[in-house]
Amino acid sequence: MNCIKTYDTDLLSKLPHLKLHPNYLPHIGLKYNEARAKTFIIAESHYLPKKHNNLFSTDDWYNNPISIYKIIGDDKAWFDTRGVIKHYKEQQGKKLPKGFGIFNNLEKANEEIGSEIKLFEECVYLNYFQRPSEVEGDSINIHEIDSKTALENLIVLSEVLKPNKIIFVSSKAYNDFMNHASKEQKEKLPYVGSVPHPSASSWWNRKSKKYGINGTSVTGKEKFQRIMTPKI
Template structure:
């Protein structure tokens, strides 16, 4: 499916693709976050070159679970992501769901989208933002390009200002429309800013309504 070897080395990093992605009356939507991070005390992602040359067999079972994008989403949809560390999914789903389907459990909206992280190496410290290096940028651009060619999204939204800073131009160079929102766990999610044209949490639903992501708006 994907042509990059990075996903062969780290299959847990493959994007989540909802069972209803691009089906029915919705366009194909790819949501891009920032990065995973590993448990406190882990050193597996500190050596950048080693991270990209190794594979997930070198990780502990706990570390593997922390970077399992699809596993995290699938496990937590029924309970709407109760852990604060997973509220990126919860908060994004809430805003999209309110603008469109109106599911009782807003997390069910994730069945209609694909999700990946832009950076393909976990952040250095638990709960922190990744310190971006040139190799991260090279790998991220190649892998996001591969994912977009494979999943053929119609629209892309970034739920991380840092991911969007580097990734928006990659997406637009591929001929796709995208928008950049602040990270859902940052202070800007619930604050107004001129660059967002209102509250940070309004950026994604406004974009999707305007681009008619679903007929159910």
């Protein structure tokens, strides 16, 4: 836990955005430092409950968050990354809410390749875009500041946490990263790959050549497992 506090101090000092929105600090597994392959799992975005749909401007989110927090009150828990993962872990063994399908499918896929440690005990998890989407359950409408802030956030997280691999589980987030990161920025990062969304995309369980190698067809889940399997 002390190492996580040290990471937090470093991240908050380097990312002004996280000072405004500390709920966006990434989930860091307690066994992350011991993991054979330190892995970032990156999804797309949080969202707020329906009553807040389309109420907040992008500008206010990044520059005047006090005005937003006064309105949303306790609903800020909806974009508390660590709180969301904590809640998911507390629900294991029970009937999971639909929104937790992404976490459950990722952990099951990781277990199938023989991992004895729960995925979220040893990975870093975050949403790429550092702002909730405008509508509950919908994909975010990307603005230039979203792309800029998300990329800056990822670069600093990588510098501080030093992952060995980065896996996007959102094509929208991955494509935005690929379109905005410079060649130099990409070269400073470790392996970066992507797989289809584990619960929202049918391609998680459907085969395609774009997920395989050497012309083979595999599912999105199998690609994830290939990336996660330790290389001897």
